[in-house]
Amino acid sequence: MPELPEVEVVRRGLEDHVVGRRITGVEFFGSRVVRRHLPGAPDLAARLVGRRVDAARRRGKYLWLVLSGDDGPGSALLMHLGMSGQLLVEAPDAPDEKHLHARFGFDDDGPELRFVDQRTFGGMAFSELTPGGIPETVSHIAPDPLEEDWDEELVVARMKARDSAVKRALLDQSLVSGIGNIYADEALWRASVHGERLASSLTRPALRRILGHARAVMVEALGEGGTSFDALYVNVNGASGYFDRSLNAYGQEGRPCRRCGTPIRREAFMNRSSYSCPRCQPRPRVRRD
DNA sequence: GAATCTTCCTGGGCGC
DNA sequence: TGCGCCCAGGAAGATT
The missing domain is CATH 3.20.190.10 (MutM-like, N-terminal)
Structure with missing residues (x-):
């Protein structure tokens, strides 16, 4: 998609x-x-x-x-x-x-x-x-991480004030736009953070890391997506090369984590699925949905 | 006011 | 083969 x-x-x-x-x-x-x-x-x-x-x-x-x-x-x-x-x-x-x-x-x-x-x-x-x-x-939609005037510190501060799960915050378009389920899972995997961790419980450097990974994975996807389209065909193709080769967490249930080899798990979250590594991304003790 | 839940919709995939 | 069900997803609006 x-x-x-x-x-x-x-x-x-x-x-x-x-x-x-x-x-x-x-x-x-x-x-x-x-x-x-x-x-x-x-x-x-x-x-x-x-x-x-x-x-x-x-x-x-x-x-x-x-x-x-x-x-x-x-x-x-x-x-x-x-x-x-x-x-x-x-x-x-x-x-x-x-x-x-x-x-x-x-x-x-x-x-x-x-x-x-x-x-x-x-x-x-x-x-x-x-x-x-x-x-x-x-106009209520927040800037996305690829915009020139993207203010990471402002987003970190607003996330730090959030009394909800960090993945929920990443998907909230009024906080930061453009991050969907796929890139939220990928950013959290790269940062080794479970999506149900409370945003307010994470340190500012940890939040910065997550946002930095979200930006990086989208930049990488853009680089690959930009090469897979014919010049005369303005296309949208969610199944193109990038998804097959580069995803570490999303849709990888049962496959070994590329960092530690533990099988990736799938969990229900916000009426959809979350993918994460049970070892690299331990669930917080008190579950928040 | 903030946080969370429900709803919208189609078609591929699956079990029976 | 055909039927019914589940699932995927973003975001507006409803509800708590």
Whole structure:
């Protein structure tokens, strides 16, 4: 599924193939893809037609296309890929995908942009931008570790004040964005910390280490993800090479830990799964869910 | 106000 | 073969 590195690959693809082009046609298939745009699909389409795409930006797993023609901070088409969303740049005569939800045509009659989503957790909406250039509807989302103005010390301080499990804090997008279940497990494995440890019980250096590992693993994934996509195909492919070769914990149940050889365990956590090494990442004495 | 839980959704994989 | 169930995931909104 698309995680932050994959979303960044998509953003770069949009920068290459969509920015600078003027939208001339918009089609939505079904209403679910625009469920966060309360005025509905016709309203969203009307807001987009005739607008040029000036930039493609990202925070965490949110993507947005900055639209031309506004005074002030501007406006954008905000998108989230959810679990299975794909943004594809394709020839207009290419066959429709089974789970096609939206199609955008441009004034140069070149490749169109399509939003395809099997599990329909993804979606899009129109949003005004704040003076800082962030869509208003996601202004509560904290910066992600790959942003230039990422303030690690601020995040460490806020985590230190958290009376909840450190993995829960890592997944809280208002604290730090872009870290999903996979990268949370990988960062905690690298730091040799169990995800149910209370964030407030960890030392500041330990929290720094965890955040540093989260950033590092995403940078490494971005490096690999960036090479596995065709230039004309803005793709999202969670099953690409990186996941097969480089994961140390996530999805590795029963396989030997690459550090100590102990079989990786899987545990239920927050209605999903957590993977960790029983020896390197001992569970805290008092379990917190 | 903070922390936690529920809900949304589809299709692959599995057991029977 | 076909049916039913479980699981995966992010984030908004509801609940504690």
